[in-house]
Amino acid sequence: MADDRSAANTTRSLADKIEWLIQNRWPAGNRPPKNNLEAAAAISEATGEELSSTTIWKLRTGRSDNPQLKTLKALARFFGVPIGYFGDDEDAEAMADQVAASSLTGESGLNREALRALVEMSDGGRQLVADFIISAARLERGRGH
Template sequence: MADDPNTVNTTRSLADKIEWLIQNRWPAGSRPPKNNLEAAAVISEATGEDLSSTTIWKLRTGRSDNPQLKTLKALAKFFGVPIGYFGDDEGAEATADQVTASSLIGESGLNREALRALAEMSDGGRQIVANFIISAARLERGQRHGGHDA
């Protein structure tokens, strides 16, 4: 399948989703974990569900993509996301998009005022902004991956 330069692959694996949560939705006021052992300990303490560092490692690296429901419930509770976030269907992707959008509000200049301004723009104006965002993301990915667009 040829890549369309105007589209972005938004389907994320379970590992991608969990890693994103750890990097972007770690509770405010808590120091982000230095390793999987710390992550497992903090999540276990906060949720009462015993998670091992091996479980966290397997989930983060994609070596496990079918965890127990109790593990997903603990992650959902800890990160404040609906359990549907971890699914692999269109509904799960929409939920993941909503979680991402809500996390961005107030960060990096994407605040309610910016969202209101976006909502007030014409369809053409919003498309220009969307194209700019996609282009900027590709540029950043290319810089992170040694000049190769990922």
């Protein structure tokens, strides 16, 4: 369990953050992109900022980790996250945690009753739930979901 906690304290790369947004925060009602060309077109159309498929590819693969501010602003606008989400400090990681938590209450996420129940649980109960979630996520990743 110590490994999980230390891993949680590491800063995710910009590529990891952008990939997470594409996989988990694609706007409701829009078909998720099949490739970088579709992702770039959707973001460009929604924000008015021209992004190329090459730019998206470089960001998703980590080949570019210092994009222009206008690119980050377009991504932030499209995914509905604060621009600070893309930073590489503790504040950015805290913001990323808030973004992930807010995603839980989306269309297919947890309902308010479940969230309230989690808050009202003892520390031991919350840790048990956290361990279960981490185990379930590992199983899904292993199955390619």
